Amino acid sequence: MAEEAQQELTEHEAAIYDRQLRVWGVETQKRLSAARVLIAGLGGLAAEVAKNVVLAGVGSVTLCDDTPLADRPPSNFLIHAADAATGRTVAEACVATLQEMNPFVTVSALEGPPSAALAPEALAACDLLLLCGQPAGGVAAADAACRAAGKAFYAGDCRGVYGWAFADLAEHTFVQETKVEQEDGSSKTVCEERSERFASWQDAVGASLQGVSIKRLSKLYLLLRAAARYEQQHGRFPAAADAHALRDAWAAEAAAAGVPADALPGEQLDAYSAAPGDMPAINAVVGGVLANELIKALGGKGEPINNFFLFSLAEGSGMVERMAARLSGVVSIVFHIYPDRRAAESARTELGGSHSSGGTMGKMPIRLKEVVYTLSPFEQSVMNGLWKDLPHKAAHHMHNLRDAVIFCVAPVVGIGYYCADYKEKEKQHHRY
Amino acid sequence: MELEGRWRDLDRLLERQGNLVGPGFEPGPEIREFLQNDARVLVVGAGGLGCELLKDLALSGFGNIDVIDMDTIDVSNLNRQFLFRMGDVGKSKAEVAAARVMERVAGVTVTPHHCMIQEKTLDFYEEFHVIVLGLDSLEARRYMNSVACSFLAYDEDGQPDLATIKPMVDGGTEGFKGHARVLIPGVTPCFECTLWLFPPQTKFPLCTLAETPRSPAHCIEYSKIILWPKERPDDTFDPDVEEHMKWVFDKATARAAEFGIQGVTYQLTQGVVKNIIPAIASTNAIVAAQCTLEALKMVTMCSTGLNNYMMYVGTDGVYTLTTPYERDEKCPICSAGVGFEVAPSSTLQQLINGLVADPDLGKHLSAPSVSYGSTNLYMRGALESQTRHNLEKPIGELVDGDGSIIHVNDKKLVAAMKVRLKLSGSNGSMES
Numbered sequence A: 001m002a003e004e005a006q007q008e009l010t011e012h013e014a015a016i017y018d019r020q021l022r023v024w025g026v027e028t029q030k031r032l033s034a035a036r037v038l039i040a041g042l043g044g045l046a047a048e049v050a051k052n053v054v055l056a057g058v059g060s061v062t063l064c065d066d067t068p069l070a071d072r073p074p075s076n077f078l079i080h081a082a083d084a085a086t087g088r089t090v091a092e093a094c095v096a097t098l099q100e101m102n103p104f105v106t107v108s109a110l111e112g113p114p115s116a117a118l119a120p121e122a123l124a125a126c127d128l129l130l131l132c133g134q135p136a137g138g139v140a141a142a143d144a145a146c147r148a149a150g151k152a153f154y155a156g157d158c159r160g161v162y163g164w165a166f167a168d169l170a171e172h173t174f175v176q177e178t179k180v181e182q183e184d185g186s187s188k189t190v191c192e193e194r195s196e197r198f199a200s201w202q203d204a205v206g207a208s209l210q211g212v213s214i215k216r217l218s219k220l221y222l223l224l225r226a227a228a229r230y231e232q233q234h235g236r237f238p239a240a241a242d243a244h245a246l247r248d249a250w251a252a253e254a255a256a257a258g259v260p261a262d263a264l265p266g267e268q269l270d271a272y273s274a275a276p277g278d279m280p281a282i283n284a285v286v287g288g289v290l291a292n293e294l295i296k297a298l299g300g301k302g303e304p305i306n307n308f309f310l311f312s313l314a315e316g317s318g319m320v321e322r323m324a325a326r327l328s329g330v331v332s333i334v335f336h337i338y339p340d341r342r343a344a345e346s347a348r349t350e351l352g353g354s355h356s357s358g359g360t361m362g363k364m365p366i367r368l369k370e371v372v373y374t375l376s377p378f379e380q381s382v383m384n385g386l387w388k389d390l391p392h393k394a395a396h397h398m399h400n401l402r403d404a405v406i407f408c409v410a411p412v413v414g415i416g417y418y419c420a421d422y423k424e425k426e427k428q429h430h431r432y
Numbered sequence B: 001m002e003l004e005g006r007w008r009d010l011d012r013l014l015e016r017q018g019n020l021v022g023p024g025f026e027p028g029p030e031i032r033e034f035l036q037n038d039a040r041v042l043v044v045g046a047g048g049l050g051c052e053l054l055k056d057l058a059l060s061g062f063g064n065i066d067v068i069d070m071d072t073i074d075v076s077n078l079n080r081q082f083l084f085r086m087g088d089v090g091k092s093k094a095e096v097a098a099a100r101v102m103e104r105v106a107g108v109t110v111t112p113h114h115c116m117i118q119e120k121t122l123d124f125y126e127e128f129h130v131i132v133l134g135l136d137s138l139e140a141r142r143y144m145n146s147v148a149c150s151f152l153a154y155d156e157d158g159q160p161d162l163a164t165i166k167p168m169v170d171g172g173t174e175g176f177k178g179h180a181r182v183l184i185p186g187v188t189p190c191f192e193c194t195l196w197l198f199p200p201q202t203k204f205p206l207c208t209l210a211e212t213p214r215s216p217a218h219c220i221e222y223s224k225i226i227l228w229p230k231e232r233p234d235d236t237f238d239p240d241v242e243e244h245m246k247w248v249f250d251k252a253t254a255r256a257a258e259f260g261i262q263g264v265t266y267q268l269t270q271g272v273v274k275n276i277i278p279a280i281a282s283t284n285a286i287v288a289a290q291c292t293l294e295a296l297k298m299v300t301m302c303s304t305g306l307n308n309y310m311m312y313v314g315t316d317g318v319y320t321l322t323t324p325y326e327r328d329e330k331c332p333i334c335s336a337g338v339g340f341e342v343a344p345s346s347t348l349q350q351l352i353n354g355l356v357a358d359p360d361l362g363k364h365l366s367a368p369s370v371s372y373g374s375t376n377l378y379m380r381g382a383l384e385s386q387t388r389h390n391l392e393k394p395i396g397e398l399v400d401g402d403g404s405i406i407h408v409n410d411k412k413l414v415a416a417m418k419v420r421l422k423l424s425g426s427n428g429s430m431e432s
Helices: A011-016 A018-033 A044-056 A081-085 A090-101 A114-118 A120-124 A136-149 A201-206 A219-234 A240-257 A266-274 A280-299 A341-353 A382-387 A390-431 B008-014 B029-038 B048-059 B075-079 B093-104 B122-126 B138-150 B206-210 B216-231 B242-259 B266-274 B281-300 B348-357 B381-392
Strands: A036-040 A060-064 A106-109 A128-132 A152-159 A162-168 A171-181 A187-197 A308-312 A317-321 A331-336 A370-373 B040-044 B064-068 B109-113 B130-133 B168-174 B177-183 B309-313 B319-323 B338-342 B369-372 B375-378 B405-409 B417-423
Touching (some): A018 B266, A044 A152, A044 A280, A044 B281, A128 A136, A136 A219, A152 A280, A162 A280, A201 A219, B048 B281, B093 B109, B138 B168, B206 B216, B216 B266, B338 B348
Parallel strands (some): B338 B417
Antiparallel strands (some): A171 A187, A331 A370, B168 B177, B309 B319
């Protein structure tokens, strides 16, 4: 953010936000209060995320879903049964409840179906778009629109016993704080600035899986790929009658990805197409994780999930997968580690005031290593890395070893030379 | 005015077989009927976790929910306890939460209890099929644990009697971290079995506070526990009185200045004195949802249950780990009774002395009372003179032979300790 929301928190805000200020601090709270969130597609999952980010105190939340209240999703608890009588839409009914939950947030409705959120004016007026409960074609279009507009993009859906969330923050820079133990037993906080590149939705669901261990891969990810292929072809979610077509879509997808078709059992595919309805508790789990991710992305602090969170009732736990296309989606992480504590501390006080854009911040970052990940370890060229930056690395090692050289190596070498020289002189002396 | 397809997600789970169902699962519509009409669940606590639990349980199909909480609503609750509004500050949490949930979810009955958990009788707790805990202190959890375990009875083979098992689900959160666990007395470890899981409470050594403070917390603790009784011996410290808190803050600031310590703020003073736990809405949502899923699975057996402790960390990415902790066979609270060998000719007084002297059991005892079934053998307090005569009687006459279980009660114990007597042949031998 170029210009900071520099207004201090009012006493009232500080009283209400007290418990969360103790978690993420005043700076993050200020950043959140300047953030504008757009949420399209208001089922149970979106209701959970909306509740959590409104309570967290973002600047504004705009809701986009013109479903009439008579057809409202039962799991959206933000909608009062009494609202059903009015002629309003789902978005309008949710606005009222959310506004009550936190008067400090500006909550409003955007007219039109969820796709209206992709209009250029709508995207320009937000910092982040969350798209919930839409088929894969809609997710792909929304991701592309956000990338073009330079906005953060999140998507998610819950159906049956599954729930998933996806993140695309393009290039994201954030601060990571770690506590470092000191000699006197207290601990100091060290700030690291890191950058991460995210893959687009198309790359993430189109990645080749050659050489990837299928056993450890989440089945839900494979299911999503099958469903995405079906949904892009047909423009809608598969229903129970489409079970056969979904199986065909999986067969084609498996072939394209380079995995055996039996990696995904047929019953799981059938369950996906026959599973209408979402479970409130799963909405709450995925909604809670999504909200935390939005808070991290908007606050610029803490490592966000890159790029899938996949939850299934059968396993009772969530899995994080990083999926990127082999050729184009090379993920690189660059570390900026400050040369000493003093530099880190002065950098830290600078950090407190301004949101850095990944630059040098007036200090010399030492690029110690650049780590390049691809999906297959055999793709990595190791030897190039050895020669790269050789003069710089040599100078760095020499600088570190300077004291050792002076006080340990030089005396030993010097004594060695002296003895050899003495022996030689003795030898000469005895000869003549 | 039921929404069409409102219970589709549940019916999908409860009316079909599957390969992940729990033992003894018989699919059919009776399960949902039982869940909505007859099952009774108790939510202990209507705070951060409690609000989320009530919402999730009601939306998930539980028809009869009770909630108990002795607290009233405070401004600082509003950042996460979304059932409460600014205008509700000062009212009973349980009552407002119950009313709000019943407004929003058609068909559910939520009964509030605005009182302390200790004020309810065992008969009250016995009526529930599952008890879900949303508590914020170790003592309260230990109390509920002792209540649930007190129902547990063992048969002659030393196996838990299934009909007496009162299952509990416990959740806890702090910032971005949390846990959800399942407690089935006699099967999974109870709280006492795994008391070592809880981190030691931060207690500063008195010498540090008095002579060598290093952190702002030291200065605050010093002002509260050393300076206050010295300078204001006639006032009882009350953290809710602003003048008391400000006094501690001023003294702490002065002391910090004396020792050159930075960081004493009013906010930190409040945090240290009131032991404030930092909390956000999204983590509460995740943990409460996990607890709800476990409660749902327990009552319907629709899937295998969590075994038995899940930890969640969301600070960097998402990390969860589920660990199957094991029971402590000698647990004084949930086991079939700690074995204790005693000669049948030893007197009750000698038995009591032996228990107190025992290295394992003695640390729970200071002045124990002993009962056998419904008979009071020796009771301190009001019945002391009536039961004193039993002290000289041989223990062999007071119980029904080898394997009899006596209940030992003591001020230091939260609930009765079960001791299984092994009546040995030889005279006067006591084994610990």
